[in-house]
Amino acid sequence: MEGLLAMFSDPAYWESLSRVIPEALYETLYMVIVSTILAYVLGVPMGVLLVITSEGHIIPNPWVERILGTIINIFRSIPFIILLVALIPFTTMLVGTSIGTTAAIVPLVVSAAPFVARLVESSLREVSSGVIEAALSMGASPWQIIYKVLLPEAKSPLILGIAITTINIIAYTAMAGAVGGGGLGDVAIQYGYNRYRTDMMIITVLILVVIVQLIQWIGTTLAKKLSHR
């Protein structure tokens, strides 16, 4: 207890915290936000394609559905830590380096996009076939059905999916430390685990808990607000 008090009243301690934490927080947010956006840019079209090419939907095409589904399953079954290493050449090609925060975004996106595709798929499948049929009967084109029926009608589950994806990516950014991605998770491991700085670990984990809670709360609230069922 005495020791703790002494530590907290030492200005050098706070100085070291304020040097490490804000930067790590910034790195985490940067990785999470950019990865989530890119994962959705790739995942939404894949999810939409999976749904509309399935049997009885607007553009049935068993081949597209099967091939895309298989690719997604393969990527989803590779453990993240292996993906991280396996993607090094690809990452280097894309961003010029395989280490650093930006480089960590590549494997994060590659692992999250197929997951997003499945989340989007299951959200869009909740849109009743009757509504789609009504739109078809009014002369809607496949494109109009996608952006005027499927996506707006599935707004709530899609938003819940964004919350789930973001939180998943936060968890994965901790592992991105392995390629020098930095971030809060990395701080927790570097300081807390490797250097026995339990306080650092507790602080970073607390920040992560708050972020996760906040995202889930925003997701749930928004989904509820936008649901008109």
Added chain:
Amino acid sequence: MIYIKNLSKVFKTPKGPFTALDNIDLHIPKGAVYGIIGLSGAGKSTLIRCMNMLEKPTSGEILINGQNMTQLSGVALRKTRQKIGMIFQHFNLLESRTVAGNIAFPLEIADWPKHKIAERIQQLLPVVGLEDKANSYPAQLSGGQKQRVGIARALATNPSVLLCDEATSALDPQTTESILELLREINEKFNLTIVIITHEMKVIKEICTDVAVIDQAQIVEHGPIESVFINPQSNIAKDFIASVFPNKLSPQLLCELAQHSNSQIVTVNFLGSVASEPIISDLIQQYGITVNILHGNIDRLRSTLFGTLTLELQGNTESISQAHEYLKSRNLKVEVIK
């Protein structure tokens, strides 16, 4: 207006081909309210879905306003569908849009400019009696109100045909009545041709001008409702009519009544003004027979009166056959039961 020629639809199923529509021929005149009635699985939905190509027919032709639907695809089909409204048993409204948004939907699809859409919504809301619900979401509406939105949405693009697939089957009797009333008003006000699929004869009776009876993938009978009601040919049509104009006596009762040696039991169907004429007193006075009314029923068929009477006629054979002649001369349909 709508011509259906040799229309067939065969579904491929794991158990082999299944014929859902077998050589259907129908003509639906402009301005008609054409009812198509059949039991569950008869092929009604398949037939109406073929009309706007939601289901692709295996063979045959469908002409709507001279346009051969079966030869259309892509943009041309979509453009034609914009002129054919459709309403559904389960309404199929967009839950994420308000009433106004739902009515706007087909107009957005048809690329109407924003101000025109707003104008059209304001025209349609009073037509379906939903002036105060423009900003409500479907989840906040009753079944009847939802179907009114469905109707407004279907009418938005000024279609020439309205297809209704079991539009009242999910509604209670009173709400059904009000929706049918609305459809009838629309038919009269806009001279809109309406095709109604149903398994309830009540719906046919209330608003249809013509009816076709479909049974096991085939049209077994069709015509103006008056002629089908007064002179049904198929057993299935008779059963449907009996569901709204019950005139069957229990076999037990029939046995008891038939014990009179010189009596005959007949049912008489009558239409329109005949209903208000003193037929029975004529029979008694002119032919000297005793007439015993066993069962009677009268109601409206769209706008004409239709009734059925079950009578026991007592008298000698000659006067009974004279009575038959008399009834026929009054254009009444007589059927001897016993």
